[in-house]
Amino acid sequence: MVGLATSFGSGAMTNSIGELEGADVLLVTGSNTTETHPQIGRNILNAVDHGAKLLVIDPRKTDLARQADIHLALRPGTDIALINAMMRVILDEDLADQLFISMRTEDFIELRDYLFRLDLDELARITGVSLRDIHEAACIYARSCKSVICYCLGITQHTCGTDNVQAIANLAMLTGNVEKEHGGVDPLRGQNNVQGACDMAALPAVLPGYQDLTDTDVRKRFEQVWGADVPPVPGKSLTEMTHSGPDGDIRAMFIMGENPVISDPHLNRVEATLKQLDFLAVSDIFLTETARLADVVFPAASFAEKGGTITNSERRVQLCHRAIPPIGNCRPDSEIIMELGRRLGCPGMDFDSDAEIMEEICLLTPIYGGMYYDRLAENWGLQWPCWNRDHPGTVFLHKYYFARGKGRFTVVAHQEPSEQPEEKYPFTLVTGRGSYHHYHTATMTRNSRRLVRECPEALLEISRKDCKDLELHSGEMVEVSSRRGTVLVRLEVTDRVKPGTVFTSFHFWEVPVNKLTVDALDPRSKCPEFKVCSVNVRKAAHA
Amino acid sequence: MLDYPERVLPKDNLIPLLRKLAKDARLIAPVRKSCGDTLFTEIVDVDNAVFDLKNKPQTSLKPFLLPQQEILAKYRVQDGEYTFSPPDAARPTIYFGVRSCDLTAVLYMDLIFSKPSRDATYFDRRNNSLIITLGCNDPLDNCFCESTGSGPYLEFGFGLQCIDLGESYFVSAGRRKGVDVLEKWGYFFRPVTEDDEQRRYQLFLEARGRFTRNVQVDHACRILQENPVPESLLEKLSSRCYDCGGCAYVCPTCTCFSVDDMELSKTNGLRIRSWDACTSSGFTRMAGGHNPVDRRRQALSRRFLHKLKHDFALHSKPSCTGCGRCVDICFGGVDITTFIDLLTASESV
Amino acid sequence: MRDVMTICNYCGCGCGVYLKVEQGRIVGSTPSGNHPISRGNLCSKGWHLHEFIHSKNRLTKPLLRRNDTLCPVSWDEALEVTAQSLRKARDRHGADAVGVLSSAKCTNEENYLLQKLTRAGLGTNNIDHCARL
Secondary structure (H helix, E strand, O other): OHHHHHHHOOOOOOOOHHHHHHOOEEEEEOOOHHHHOHHHHHHHHHHHHOOOEEEEEOOOOOHHHHOOOEEEOOOOOOHHHHHHHHHHHHHHOOOOOHHHHHHHEEOHHHHHHHHHHOOHHHHHHHHOOOHHHHHHHHHHHHHOOOEEEEEOHHHHOOOOHHHHHHHHHHHHHHOOOOOEOOEEEEEOOOEOOHHHHHHOOOOOOEEOOOEEOOOHHHHHHHHHHHOOOOOOOOOOOHHHHHOOOOOOOOOEEEEEOOOHHHHOOOHHHHHHHHHOOOEEEEEEOEOOOOHHHOOEEEEEOOHHHOOEEEEOOOOEEEEEOOOOOOOOOOEOHHHHHHHHHHHOOOOOOOOOOHHHHHHHHHHHOHHHOOOOHHHHOOOOOEEOOOOOOOOOOOOOOOOOOEOOEOEEOOOOOOOOOOOOOOOOOOEEEEEEOOOOOOOOOOOOHHHOHHHHHHOOOOEEEEOHHHHHHOOOOOOOEEEEEOOOOEEEEEEEEOOOOOOOEEEEEOOOOOOOHHHOOOOOEOOOOOOEOOOOEEEEEEEOOOO | OOOOOOEEEEHHHHHHHHHHHHHHOEEEEEEEOOOOOEEEEEOOOOOOOOEOOOOOOOOOOHHHHOOOEEEEEEEEEEOOEEEEEOOOOOOOEEEEEEEHHHHHHHHHHHHHOOOOOOOHHHHHHHHOEEEEEEOOOOOOOOOOHHHHOOOOOOOOOOOEEEEEOOOEEEEEEOOHHHHHHHHHOHHHOEEOOHHHHHHHHHHHHHHHOOOOOOOOHHHHHHHHHHOOOOHHHHHHHHHOOOOOOHHHHHOOOOOOEEEEEEEOOOOEEEEEEEEOOOOOHHHOOOOOOOOOOOHHHHHHHHHHHHHHHHHHHHHOOOOOOOOOOOOOOOOOOOOHHHHHHHHHHHHHO | OEEEEEEOOOEOOOOEEEEEEEOOEEEEEEEOOOOOOOOOOOOHHHHOHHHHOOOOOEOOOOEEEEOOEEEEOOHHHHHHHHHHHHHHHHHHHOHHHEEEEOOOOOOHHHHHHHHHHHHHHHOOOOEEOHHHO
């Protein structure tokens, strides 16, 4: 998000999901779209059926990669090298959109000079992809006027995640494939309301609507409405909090609907931090691994038991409706927060309805300026920015000009992942969501009988060659270890991964793969490097 | 068809008739929701319901006769002893505005649930239902019931069949329960004239000419009786199936289900039946982990073969009713019409 | 049986889904055909969206740790202990010793309220959620 915000001025999907169907070229990178965003995958495949070209950049041969015209199976962590190589090809072939570059962007010369200094053969060698495929993919992408790039956490969960995103933004701007329908850069958001949680500033460094926390005028406006001071110094990020350590600065925490003990990198440290807090309160619908460590646990109402709005990946703010009253003694999180707020003496914690809360959001958040409930009730909600009651919402971003004025090119150079394979840990472990049937830490999906049946346990994907070399068999339990820990997991031989790479999902608490992952962060987005770490695989001791 | 004289129901009398019928039974009809979807919905207030007899209801009657999740039995455990009690009895229900394809699907379900033994829960609902169909004068997008022999009008199987003549409905009774309605509420109806007969036939002819899709169901069924599905077709289908189960869930004749016990407390629980899909791998996986079906290659084609080959061999009729609900909703774009198109195209080469 | 339109709780696509309600229980999920994203179909997770709601593993009572076990308590007690403990941590170690994690699974209104509580009530900007995970 930081990366895209630097280049374009906004970190959200520039297109709408439905627009993908009209694209001529789709470049999908770091996203197993058909599994993780099935509806978006459906749009991509419909486009392919209408004759669009599909380019997939992924170290794994995912189901989507099988449908691709060109699958660039790069070595994990070499996205920048690959995209730089594509841009160099585009320059060499004279396919750059010079008019777009001069009218809508800035800082191109630095990037151009940098790209001309690169050696294409060297870049191809780094990525492990043939120069011919890179050349062909670059030409296909650049020749179309309706090219879309979709990316997901496979791009951002690296120490160079921000740079990865900026490289993608560079590629789109170089060919003029932004600021229009059927063309753009689309980060696919994972959770149902991750976009909304960002918009509402559940973030340490901004106020709602990405307004600058350090700007006195902005703070003044909030202070006027809230009737309380707003601290001017950005706070700590999630990993800074959960990794602060047993004797860290954080002494008490309130966690609403998250399970960092499973989802965060370097689990042992998270658990140690949370255990040593003076106080931990958790609000959730299930007794998650995190809730088990808490001093107080609040039983929250599920989505079916409350109203409110959520914002999807294409910035669409949609109304949810309560189907049943909260079960048992549960309460919606909004009530829990307001009750706590009143007891803590926080002013303005006496809303009677979700609609009333939204009115305050409209007042303070320019991009949500016209999101009143009566309007959201019509036509499946509105897409931000929606500046006021009369504004129709925005289908695609950056029409006429980028949110930041001109799009900015940034020189980004390849850097190796923080951890390299070595003799003791010869494999590169990639993690992600690995199933149509599960979701994140699976607290919900694993309480669904059918989904458990369809995908009962985690599997470690390994290539046939590696499996044979290690004298292992598909289906047996193996021990996977990194410098930080060891987990047991069942082996599955597949042609989805290349030799040297193994893959597994993080859905299952029995296989807490984040005990293995590194806690190196991207210095700007604070995003952990989940996607790449070095591991060893061997027969389980008691198998 | 019952040999009972047909009748004409002036449209002004429709609401008064439905009001009478709704006194003794639950009335379910297609309703236009505020967000534009048309769903079969229980009509609580006849006057203020937004009936939608123009668009295709998004779901068939399956969610009512074979619900997505239903209670087969309630159980109690005491000292290790299980006692079972039946679910609540079905309420008498009248379904109004049912399309020909969906009634054909119900007739197929009657067959499935009567063998090898009668399914008590299903037939409790079924025997308590009266189905009033509406012949299709305007086949909708993706409809191909003519190719499957299940529309646009039907000859039998309905309680009552209504054909929209413009100012009135041409009503035929197909079963005893329909006759009962015509007799009990006879004063809402008038006799049929020669003009009505001609008008009905004219509309039928026109409807048959309005199908926008030509799906060669019969041809496909015949090919499959003698030939295996080409390897390349199997490959294409399975490589684009994303295992959502959507085709099976929206299909009015897909009747796969699974049964689970759901513990409510230490002493109480429910035996639940819920929709399943033969396309999912867990459906055929055995306890030891072995799966006789190679999902990557066979999952989808098994479903198509059941409808077009095995059921055709058994009943001389495919069990696809041409309702078109699975068309366009498939994530991978490999619905039954794609299968039939590819299969018949490969044959003619 | 009632059909209640809401938005799917799983991924960022945001499908329109009807929850089927019968006698106070949610017994089914079906896609909206008219919704611009779901367009008549859901993924495997969406079609089984109703299954976890009445899971016997749901939390139904507030819990408080006593002698190292979590015991059921009243809402009033759970809220009061939480408010006091957060206040104590803030008074003893400063506002920045308190951290809050919000949720990408909760609504905009809830996220808004929680960041407001964190900033205006607790006096810190230590709030984040799992956008990066």
